[in-house]
Amino acid sequence: MATRGKIYHCINSQQFDRPLIEKLCRLADQIRKIADTKEGMDFLESTLHHKRAMLYFVQPSTRTFLSFYSACQILGIKCAEVRDPKTSSEVKGESEEDTVRIFSSYFDLIIMRHFKANFTVTIAEMLDGTDRPVPVINAGSGKDQHPTQALLDIYTLKRSFKDRGGIDGKRIAFVGDLWRGRTVRSLAQLLTKYQGIKQYFVAPTEFQISADLQAYLNEAGVSYELTDDLKRIIPLVDAIYMTRLQSEWDEVDGTCCQLDLDKYSIGRRQLALLKPDAIIMHPLPRKTELAREIDADPRAIYWKQVRNGMWIRAALIAMIFQQESAILSYT
Ligand code: CP
Numbered sequence: 001m002a003t004r005g006k007i008y009h010c011i012n013s014q015q016f017d018r019p020l021i022e023k024l025c026r027l028a029d030q031i032r033k034i035a036d037t038k039e040g041m042d043f044l045e046s047t048l049h050h051k052r053a054m055l056y057f058v059q060p061s062t063r064t065f066l067s068f069y070s071a072c073q074i075l076g077i078k079c080a081e082v083r084d085p086k087t088s089s090e091v092k093g094e095s096e097e098d099t100v101r102i103f104s105s106y107f108d109l110i111i112m113r114h115f116k117a118n119f120t121v122t123i124a125e126m127l128d129g130t131d132r133p134v135p136v137i138n139a140g141s142g143k144d145q146h147p148t149q150a151l152l153d154i155y156t157l158k159r160s161f162k163d164r165g166g167i168d169g170k171r172i173a174f175v176g177d178l179w180r181g182r183t184v185r186s187l188a189q190l191l192t193k194y195q196g197i198k199q200y201f202v203a204p205t206e207f208q209i210s211a212d213l214q215a216y217l218n219e220a221g222v223s224y225e226l227t228d229d230l231k232r233i234i235p236l237v238d239a240i241y242m243t244r245l246q247s248e249w250d251e252v253d254g255t256c257c258q259l260d261l262d263k264y265s266i267g268r269r270q271l272a273l274l275k276p277d278a279i280i281m282h283p284l285p286r287k288t289e290l291a292r293e294i295d296a297d298p299r300a301i302y303w304k305q306v307r308n309g310m311w312i313r314a315a316l317i318a319m320i321f322q323q324e325s326a327i328l329s330y331t
Contacts, residue, residue: 007319009124010137013150013186014216018193025155027315027324028308034330035074043330044314047323049076054107056100057083057139059115063284063306064139064148068111071314075323080107097126104134109317115252117142135320143180143249148316149283150186152309157239159308160279160301164238169196173233176243176264176289177257178203183283184243185213192220199224200233207259230264234273242266242282242289267291274299281305 007020016024034040053072057065065083072079082088082099090099096114100123103110110127112120120138127133140146157167172191174184178201188209191197199222201209208226217224227233234240245259266280271294274280282290282302294300318327 007316008135009120010135010147010316010320011120011124012138012145013147013190016147016151016190016193021151021154021190021193023324024151024312024315024319025158027318027327028155028311030328030330031074031314031318032311034327040330041074044074044327045076047075047318047326048321049078051075051077051108051321052106053077053079053109053111053317054103055079055081055083055139056103056110056112056114057081058085059113059140061113061140063309064113064146067306067309068137068139068148068313070310071317074310074314075317077109077317097123101126101130104130104132107134109135109137109320111137111139112141113139114141117144120145137316137320140182143182143246144185146182146186146283147190148309148313149183150190151316152305152312153183153187153241153281153283154190155312156281156301156305156308157279159304161238164277167191167194167197170194170238171198171200171236172239172241173200173202173230173237174209174241174243175202175230175266177207177246177259178209178243179207180246180249181243184209184241187241188213189216192217192222197222200237201226202228202230202233203264204228204260206257228263230270231273234270235275237278238275239279239281240266240274242280242286244282244285244287244289261288265289265291266294268293271297271299 034044055068069079088099104127120136120141124136138145138147161167178184188199250256278299280300284302
């Protein structure tokens with residue numbers, strides 16, 4: 001799935017190299033600028049109005065689903081959706097693989113969220129062996145990957161640090177349920193493409209990042225630290241990436257994991273320790289780990305993340321369908 005400057009399937013964050021990330025961010029900036037006028041919107045909507053997309057989301061989603069839906073609309077792509085497999089012939093015993101193969105008969109792009117890790121890889125490989133292969137985008141798979149969330153997070157970091165030398169050299173802390181958080185995993189991997197980054201993983205041992213992610217970071221030669229001391233880390237960092245307790249996995253895995261939310265939350269008290277130009281991110285949804293009292297603080301940029309997701313996903317889709325030159329040359 002290596003990309004070498006181009007992209008077809010979007011499966012995991014490891015497949016993106018730095019030049020491709022830079023291209024995507026530039027394209028996202030251009031799309032949001034063009035979309036500012038009616039003429040610009042008309043142009044964008046004409047770029048892919050001959051394409052159709054299936055949004056196959058069998059795990060709940062608000063942001064990812066709606067931002068992909070909006071991104072498709074911006075580019076003129078017509079969308080259909082399956083969000084509940086009980087409404088498909090899966091209830092008659094049709095396999096998920098056959099279900100997705102059916103989508104490829106009618107649609108030119110499949111965007112999918114699934115509770116199984118690696119399911120998108122299985123589907124992409126299966127479709128590549130058919131006479132109607134179509135690109136597949138992973139919109140969140142199991143506990144392992146959420147590559148387009150990582151792209152929007154990088155886009156947000158890039159925009160936030162554009163007057164401070166960019167992302168290189170920054171200190172970034174991940175906080176919360178890091179064990180089951182696919183957004184943490186995808187972003188930690190994507191950050192290895194940048195120079196001089198220090199990553200802090202702040203969680204109690206039972207919620208720490210997995211051994212295979214540590215092995216990946218070791219292999220990439222990245223500087224990182226595992227700690228449970230949020231108070232010590234807050235003043236050191238340029239960005240804090242908060243995450244919620246992912247208790248929905250308890251039912252699937254038969255676990256019952258509790259996180260001491262007092263120790264891994266940000267409110268007014270913790271905000272006072274944060275550098276004046278640092279930022280607070282969160283993939284959302286949140287539970288109580290981010291107090292609403294900090295929403296209005298200029299360092300809280302999670303609402304910007306949400307909107308950035310739409311632009312970077314539009315850029316990704318435009319690039320998959322090779323619309324980059326047409327969009328970048330629009331004046
Ligand atoms: N960040 C994210 O993936 O949100 P949704 O689950 O609402 O799509």
